[in-house]
Amino acid sequence: MQNLTIIGNLGDDAKQVDLKDWKPFLAFSVACTRKNKAGESLTQWYNCRTSNLALLEHLTKGKKLHISGRPDFSTFTDKDGEAKVSVNISVDRIDLI
Template structure:
């Protein structure tokens, strides 16, 4: 069985495109922060995931999700091979989702004014440093 469930914050606005046969595909990154260590507050580490949605779910993600929002996603892992800018062969792991639920309350949604601010307290690191 290949199944993954994640709760995290969007690292950037979703980007939607269409395949040659007209199928909608939307991609975005998801930052999932976890605590570790023995202290009460715990140290934090953020893992980044490449998220891919298809068809109607792709359109929903593109229309309603924004950078910084907290979401629940469920899907499967899929490996993708590519060649980077330096000509090196690489492998990326994408999360192909089949379920998505918005968790950020409506009154706390990021504004649509194009602000790049992230409303959470988790350290997401430099967003441009993450591939996708």
């Protein structure tokens, strides 16, 4: 089993998603920023989802989080026609920092 752990900031408030034939869940994006050897900031975005609906009021834009969960990867084409990889996390644990 794979597990991915990240520390980052919420890019926007979490949203509750209600889909037919699915249990409701929260969806949110987390940004992790680091500096490369040249001192430039590089940001990686992670799309996250959790079934813990009680966290909705706490998952607000800018909050720092420690997250761990199961990763899954998908590809998409951005607005410029470039192929990109999306990193999605089914969250098992969230800690507010």
